[in-house]
Amino acid sequence: MRRGAIVRVVTIGLLAAAVATAVALFIPWLPADESKEGGRIDFVFWFVVAICISVFGVVAAVTIYSVVNFRVRPDDDSDGPPIHGHTGLEIAWTAIPTVLVTVIAILSAVALAENGRLKSNRLVVDVTAQQFAWHFKYPQYGGFQSDQLRLVEGRQVELRLRSLDVIHSFWVPEFRQKQDAVPGIVTHLGITPTKVGTRTLICTELCGLGHALMRAPVIVMTEAQFDEWARSQQQGSEGTPG
């Protein structure tokens, strides 16, 4: 390969990668990150995006260069050079992607293991999904029930998800974490909210006609606010079974 060709391909590749990077950086992709688990997911996300941008750059560079430089007029009857392969190149583009995906797999597995670790002081909430509503029960606080999911800033919550009818799925985009609620089994999800505020929980598994509207408010509070709220709920629910 000539030197000039390499320079030009690299230039096109860098340009394509720069465009892709601009798309990645200047368009708001991920919503605000408001949980500890989300931070790890975001790290994996951007790491993989960086790899993807470089692969995209290579492919775009070669495609564009080939199309621009090697196109011929329709009446050109000549053939290209009979190159059947190149063992070194073929080994390279087998080995390099293998290494890259291995790194991605290791990083992902670590992030997954970290996010799956449950702390002993965690808040436990029993989440029940049904067509088309969410209910939340707090077994550590006398088992009162609420239509809002209230969480504590900085304290991990373990959600124990159940479904009464079909499959639903728990997703708060700001927390990143997601888990299906499956009839017949209990599934688990750990989230550590890091910011006080109100978000929306949405169902992300098609569950029927009300799927689009199956939402619930998620309110993250400080420890003190939460304790006060829990106490008032406990008093309110006294006498009612549940």
Add this chain to the structure above:
Amino acid sequence: MTELAEQTPHAPPKPPPTGWRRVLAPGWLRVPWMTALFFGIGLGLVVGLRALAGWDPVFNWLIIVSIGALIMAPIGFLAGIGAFDYWVKYALGRPTEPEDHSGHGARSWRDYFRVNTDHKVIGIQYLVTTIFFFLAGGMMAMIFRAELAKPGAQYLDPQEYNGLFSVHAALMIFLFVIPAFAGLANFVIPLMIGAPDMAFPRLNALSYWLLPIAGIMMLSSLAVPGGGFGAGWTGYAPLSVVGTDSNVWFNMGVQWAGASSIMTALNFLVTIITMRAPGMTFWRMPLLVWANFTTSLLVVLATPFIAGSQFFVMFDRLMHTNFFNYHAGGYVLGYQHIFWFYSHPAVYIMMLPGFGIASEVISVMSRKPIFGYRLMALSLCAILVLGFSVWAHHMFVSGMAPWLRVPMMITTLLIAVPTGIKVFSWLATTWEGRLHLTTPMLFALGFVSMFVIGGLSGIMLGAVPIDIHTSDSYFIVAHIHYVLLGGSLFTIFAGIYYWFPKMTGRMYNERLGKLHFWLTFIGFNATFFPMHIIGVEGMNRRVYDYPPRFAAWNMFISLASFFLGASFMVFVYNMIVSWLRGPLAGSNPWRSMTLEWQVSSPPPIFNFDEIPQIVGGPYEYGVEGARHAVFNGERVHGVEEVQRT
């Protein structure tokens, strides 16, 4: 040549029956009454058995329709059109007519509406049928994109919305992408390997006629009382069990389409294994043949699983079995495991033939041998094997055994390696080539670049933490459309344009073809790229309503989708006008080496007047004096002698 053609065993068609006997002859006159008869048998069975058993009500219309209309009536239709005539005669011990080739080849447009055993006719039947369902599915997409242009409910109620996107996906997957590839391969594969037809022409005809049944079943589900099936094309239990009755239409539609798929795949396997021309070793097969070989293995091994999953759902509804009824010990996640054990390999069923088409087109249009031929074939085999070990990556958040996530992630990411090999090899094939940027080449290169984006988002989804955030969001919708539209659809178009001169004998209009490519390419990216963004931002899929913060992008996507939809009109116009009035193409307008281009356009009725002798690889462009095949009666004769001894 003509002399030889006339010597081929080709009995003149029998005189057609006259008068009332015409309703007994295979064809459209026999279809209505046979269909009605078989529906009646189904109805009689159900009502009779229920009356005997004393079950109330005797007329249970859900059961009657399921048995009568969805199982028996299609059999009646097939019997009426004549798909079983030969076998019925054979089974009854009545004389069959093995030398009767009156159902072979098309002499007028009417022959396309009959049971025809010619693989070339069947290939075109497949393609026209699948494009019809493609346009139908596309129109549905535009209807629900109109709904999605603004947040809140506009034109559709939730049932209509769920029905439309479910039928859209089911049609596109089961009635377009999979059978369109089968159609192209039907036309091309026997020619490519030097065979006179497929191994089982009657089975081939039957597998085509199952398709319209499946398609009409899925389309008509929208008219079923209660509305179309609304559990998505994935039909997850228990929603598909407790949802509207039209879910049974989906269950049975998948069975008919799946049966068609399996029969075709068996046919391809036997054809490719046993009917290659002398000299065509596996390492001399064109990559499209390799692609269809591996695809057929996938189909044969995997499709029975989706058939099983749909039967289970149907039995749960109709027969009160408890496969997925958790109240009675059913295993809800079992559905997903069985379903994806098919439906992930199905992704490759929808992709590998496209890889094959891209290899043909890119090599010919670059005037260079395909780069790394053996590794290209081996990576198809690697995808075939790995494809069976990744199904649970669709279930990372499903609540399956947590330990399964990491191994499935590793296999999923590893499958990027053989896929990457293919992409890099295509690019290397173009390097220093003589690129002819014809319409098929534009679609093939468009495929490579779009498929790379779909593949990269696939790697992101393969990484469990990213998948946890993005699964069931619009990011998934973007990913599958980059893979299935930017991937499969682009290669289908590349294939249709590439073999159009071979199929019709006429050339399509190149300027319109290029216009079609650019309109589709721009419309496609404008429609589906923004879906990545809103998905990551937090918009879930399969919803008719969404928070106002996604309104601007959704309006943009909807407008772009109408543009994309309109771009296909250029294609339809080009195909129809060129088929009728295009300039004659000649036998080998692309100067290709593979066998299908060495016969006339359209090919003779039994393909090859003399059996070709394969003497080299299929992509020896630029190699001085290289030939893929020679046509020489004496040499062929000599080879036969050698093989017999």
